[in-house]
Amino acid sequence: MKITGARVIVTSPGRNYVTLKIETDEGIYGIGDGTLNGRELAVASYLQDHLCPMLIGRDARDIEDTWQLFYRGAYWRRGPVTMAAIAAVDVALWDIKGKALDTPVWNLLGGRSRDGIMCYAHASSRSLEDVIEQVQRYTAEGYKAVRVQCLVPGLEEMYGIPRAGAGRTGIGLPYVEQGWSTEKYLRFAPKMFDRVRAAVGFDVALLHDAHHRLTPSQAGWLGKRLEDHQLLWLEDTVPAELQASYRVIRQHTTTPLAVGEVFNTLFDCEQLIREQLIDYIRASIVHAGGISHLRKIAAFAEPYGVRTGCHGAADLSPVTMGAAVHFGVATYNAAVQEYNVHPEEASDVFDWDWGLKDGFLVPGDRPGIGVDIDEKAAARFEYERAYLPISRREDGSVGNY
Numbered sequence: 001m002k003i004t005g006a007r008v009i010v011t012s013p014g015r016n017y018v019t020l021k022i023e024t025d026e027g028i029y030g031i032g033d034g035t036l037n038g039r040e041l042a043v044a045s046y047l048q049d050h051l052c053p054m055l056i057g058r059d060a061r062d063i064e065d066t067w068q069l070f071y072r073g074a075y076w077r078r079g080p081v082t083m084a085a086i087a088a089v090d091v092a093l094w095d096i097k098g099k100a101l102d103t104p105v106w107n108l109l110g111g112r113s114r115d116g117i118m119c120y121a122h123a124s125s126r127s128l129e130d131v132i133e134q135v136q137r138y139t140a141e142g143y144k145a146v147r148v149q150c151l152v153p154g155l156e157e158m159y160g161i162p163r164a165g166a167g168r169t170g171i172g173l174p175y176v177e178q179g180w181s182t183e184k185y186l187r188f189a190p191k192m193f194d195r196v197r198a199a200v201g202f203d204v205a206l207l208h209d210a211h212h213r214l215t216p217s218q219a220g221w222l223g224k225r226l227e228d229h230q231l232l233w234l235e236d237t238v239p240a241e242l243q244a245s246y247r248v249i250r251q252h253t254t255t256p257l258a259v260g261e262v263f264n265t266l267f268d269c270e271q272l273i274r275e276q277l278i279d280y281i282r283a284s285i286v287h288a289g290g291i292s293h294l295r296k297i298a299a300f301a302e303p304y305g306v307r308t309g310c311h312g313a314a315d316l317s318p319v320t321m322g323a324a325v326h327f328g329v330a331t332y333n334a335a336v337q338e339y340n341v342h343p344e345e346a347s348d349v350f351d352w353d354w355g356l357k358d359g360f361l362v363p364g365d366r367p368g369i370g371v372d373i374d375e376k377a378a379a380r381f382e383y384e385r386a387y388l389p390i391s392r393r394e395d396g397s398v399g400n401y
């Protein structure tokens with residue numbers, strides 16, 4: 001089965017998405033996601049200018065060989081741009097294989113370990129009362145887990161998840177800057193969980209994201225203070241590249257720790273997993289080299305008791321989410337999948353068969369990954385340059401996003 005075409009579709013139905021479509025001489029095509037929030041065109045060029053020409057004429061069945069060709073063959077390895085581009089190719093080829101064999105991708109990954117993967121929703125607001133109401137609403141809808149984020153009193157903006165449209169406009173700048181104070185955050189976060197747990201009880205799993213803004217000792221203190229609230233996880237406490245920091249954090253708290261949405265390969269988390277410094281690895285299919293590489297991360301983590309809790313913010317397209325659902329039902333140590341509703345217009349462009357059932361994401365029964373793209377509709381939503389907000393600390397210096 002020869003690859004006859006490979007093209008990149010950049011579209012912005014509510015937000016930017018980069019999709020790769022690979023065509024074969026048997027009339028079967030597959031799609032993969034290469035979206036890298038705020039740096040989308042770098043991946044589009046990497047694919048268009050460098051990988052697509054090499055794909056033409058290759059056998060679409062040889063997924064592993066194609067992965068190795070692009071990873072090892074480039075000499076310049078790793079990094080988010082490279083690994084998102086490789087992921088787009090990889091997922092498109094798994095999609096083709098599923099369609100060629102007339103079977104969903106979970107069946108190619110060893111079959112099901114479960115019928116659906118538990119997901120978590122997002123309660124996020126400027127007001128704590130509103131956050132509590134959101135948790136209650138999600139619980140009533142059947143969600144088993146909810147991430148809790150709230151505006152820190154004394155700060156002007158939320159952090160971590162930009163409000164809709166943020167980043168597209170700034171005052172005199174093409175990007176938005178937001179003030180940050182770790183001290184104010186640390187005073188508030190434990191009280192927030194005191195209030196939320198008192199209101200919603202312990203039947204719902206709660207999660208929280210610190211977005212890389214703490215030092216190891218601050219993280220240890222926060223984790224310790226939150227222990228009685230029994231979080232499912234405390235995410236991204238310190239900058240993710242500081243793997244050794246987790247030794248300090250781990251010695252100070254038993255709150256479960258998650259890290260890794262910005263990781264691109266196993267090498268970014270090898271120490272964290274081998275030393276059992278974390279409980280959940282958050283690497284995603286799109287940013288960690290596709291299904292083929294994420295499987296290897298998961299396989300490495302399994303004997304150490306580390307489970308996956310893959311990133312799934314709205315910048316991870318319905319294509320990645322489709323692949324993630326197959327990965328989540330097939331992979332033994334997949335624990336939870338982040339889930340964020342995509343912008344409404346995304347369903348004009350993408351058509352997917354995965355769905356939400358009682359707090360679990362479940363695959364549909366189409367062959368491949370079960371997601372398609374309407375290229376005509378995609379052309380109606382032109383790319384718009386967008387940036388993630390920049391964080392500035394109270395002393396004026398740039399902080400970690």
Ligand code: GCO
Nearest residue numbers: 037160161209261312313315
């Ligand atoms: C999460 C993430 C997101 C990221 C975003 C960056 O846990 O979902 O931290 O909120 O900030 O996906 O592109």
Ligand code: MG
Nearest residue numbers: 209235236261
């Ligand atoms: Mg996060």
